[in-house]
Amino acid sequence: MQKLVNRVTIELVQGDITDLATDAVVNAANESLQMGGGVAGAIRRRGGPAIQRECDDIGGTSVGTAILTTGGNLKARYVIHAVGPRWGEGDEEPKLISAVENALKLAESKQLRSIAFPAISTGIFGFPKAQAANLILSTTIDHVKNTKSTLRHIVFCLFDPASYSIFEKTLKKLVP
C-alpha cells in the first residue's frame, strides 16, 4: 500500500528490512549501539561485522537520537541507527517521535532519496504496536508536510502480517 504526501511516497511493505535496496535502512538500535536481536540481529548477519565496528567507534547515543554507519554488505548504502524507548522507562511517546524525526533529518543531511523504517520499539522494547504505528506514521507525515525533504520514498517495513495490518489501518486513517 502507498500514499503520496507532499511529493513523497509513503509505502508499507511486509517482509525483512535487510532485503530492501533503499539508500538507507533504519536499525531499531539501543543506547550502547550493541546490535542484539530483532532488526539489529538481521542487519548484523546480512550486513557483516563492519557495521558493529563502526558503532563501537561511535560508542553510544541517547534514546531518541540517531547515528549513521555504512551499510556494509547490505543493499542499502547506509544504516541509520535510531534508538527508540523501552516501554515503561518513561516519556516513551516523545522519545519515539524524536527517534523517527532524527532518523529522517540524518537521511536528509546526507541528501538521501529513500529510507526504510522498521516498527521501532515494538519488538524487544515492548512498545504497543497500534500506539507506535500512530506515532511513527504521524511524525513522518508531519515531517514531510513541513519540510522540503530530499526524501522521495519512505518505506515502512513490517515483519509480520499483524503489524502490517495495524500500519495499514493507521495510514488509511491519517491519509484518507
Ligand code: AR6
Ligand atoms: N525486518 C523488519 N522488521 C523486523 C525484522 C526484520 N528483519 N526483525 C524483527 N522485526 P526489534 P526494538 C520487527 O526487537 O523493539 C535489539 O536487541 C519486529 O517484529 O528489532 O526497538 C536491539 O539491539 C518488531 O515489530 O526492535 C535493541 O537492543 C520491530 O521490527 C532492541 O532489540 C522492532 O523489533 C531494540 O528493540
